[in-house]
Amino acid sequence: MNTTKYDVIVIGGGAAGLSGALALARSRRSVLAIDAGEPRNAPAGHIHNYLGREGTPPGELLAIGRDEVTAYGGEIVSGTVTAARKADDGFHVELADGRAAHARRLLITTGLVDELPDVPDIAERFGRDVLHCPYCHGWEVRDQAIGVLGTNPFGLHQAKLFSQLSADVTYFVHTGPAPSEAEREQLAKRGITFVEGEVAGIEVRDDQLTGVRLRSGEVVSRQALVVSPRFTARADLFEPLGLKPEELEVGGHVFGSYIAADPSGATSVPGVYVAGNVTDLKAQVIVSAAAGLTAGAMINNDLVEEDVQNVR
Incomplete structure (x- = not known):
């Protein structure tokens, strides 16, 4: 100075x-x-x-x-x-x-x-194929298989926003609020599917996100994951x-x-x-x-x- x-x-x-x-x-x-x-x-x-x-x-x-x-x-x-x-x-x-x-x-x-959800490996991929904002990165994952991680009430809103960008959106209830029957019906009309159970981590192959792994061991194929920090x-x-x-x-x-x-x-x-x-x-x-x-x-x-x- x-x-x-x-x-x-x-x-x-x-x-x-x-x-x-x-x-x-x-x-x-x-x-x-x-x-x-x-x-x-x-x-x-x-x-x-x-x-x-x-x-x-x-x-x-x-x-x-x-x-x-x-x-x-x-x-x-x-x-x-x-x-x-x-x-x-x-x-x-x-x-x-x-x-x-x-x-x-x-x-x-x-x-x-x-402050990201406590799920292994998502911090390392945040800003790449782990996202939070449809306006910041949505176009880049358009038409891909997108997962939305439910951790708070905003997750359901994110699922709606990303369904504008892809016809293949899955909402992982995880620790977030369970959607009501009315919400399920409404979102299903947008093509959004639901997966119950807690998420344990993500799968990565050749430096690309390939899936979301549940605590049960089941892996749901996804190319991008949306989170709510x-x-x-x-x-x-x-x-x-x-x-x-x-x-x-x-x-x-x-x-x-x-x-x-x-x-x-x-x-x-x-x-x-x-x-x-x-x-x-x-x-x-x-x-x-x-x-x-x-x-x-x-x-x-x-x-x-x-x-x-x-x-x-």
């Missing part, structure tokens, strides 16, 4: 963080983005539904974004933030390697962690700032946690903004990038008002 004081520190170097940093750098703000190098979509081969960047590898998009930020004078460093606290005139941030920096405002874009915001580090993650509950089931913010990205803590999956669990890459831009613009507006008021 050339200096320890900035207008804004961005914690997180994904699409949301880089987009916010770009907006701020183009507004001639001194901005530092700190990237721990742990993007959520690292296992995925490509980004989808990003207009103009359809099919771009995630790492390539981030490399382009970093070049754009630094071209406007923004700074980007690799490192892990270990502490963030309020200071008299802003915020103090510490990194694991002993470096420290100070800023008037913080933009937190640390994303979330996908718990989406947990990477936000525990920021509780000393006064930012405590809230639970997202739908129909009595907790789907994840997030940091609450208004549409501009402003949190309940003055001077601290959030963008991307740390606050919006369903945001895809293009949505996170847009949220980063919005937050960056709002932070600049905030700083402009402060600068005007402090003119002597």
Whole structure:
């Protein structure tokens, strides 16, 4: 770091963080983005539904974004933030390697962690043929034999969504809620079949998923498996700032946690903004990038008002 004081520190170097940093750098703000190098979509081969960047590898998009930020004078460093606290005139941030920096405002874009069901081997294949989002990867498994793992109420909804992409969808009840007779009849009309019993693992051959193995030993042939992770915001580090993650509950089931913010990205803590999956669990890459831009613009507006008021 050339200096320890900035207008804004961005914690997180994904699409949301880089987009916010770009907006701020183009507004001639001194901005530092700190990237721990742990993007959520690292296992995925490509980004989808990003207009103009359809099919771009995630790492390539981030490399382009970093070049754009630094071209406007923004700074980007690799490192892990270990502490963030309020200071008299802003915020103090510490990194694991002993470096420290100070800023008037913080933009937190640390994303979330996908907590996967406790089934052997699915974590290693997540983002490839173990999926969770029909909009992220659905086209890539179209017309394949797709399994949906029931672990929470969202599984039945996923089965409906993926039946739009394939006529061969099987819902594994596993530990999820058993569908009612009415639901079974409704889903059967969409061509969805049901398999009772607990799933014990998956079968892989030649680095391709080939089946879902039940506790009974039966193997059901499948080419892709859809799961429902718990989406947990990477936000525990920021509780000393006064930012405590809230639970997202739908129909009595907790789907994840997030940091609450208004549409501009402003949190309940003055001077601290959030963008991307740390606050919006369903945001895809293009949505996170847009949220980063919005937050960056709002932070600049905030700083402009402060600068005007402090003119002597």
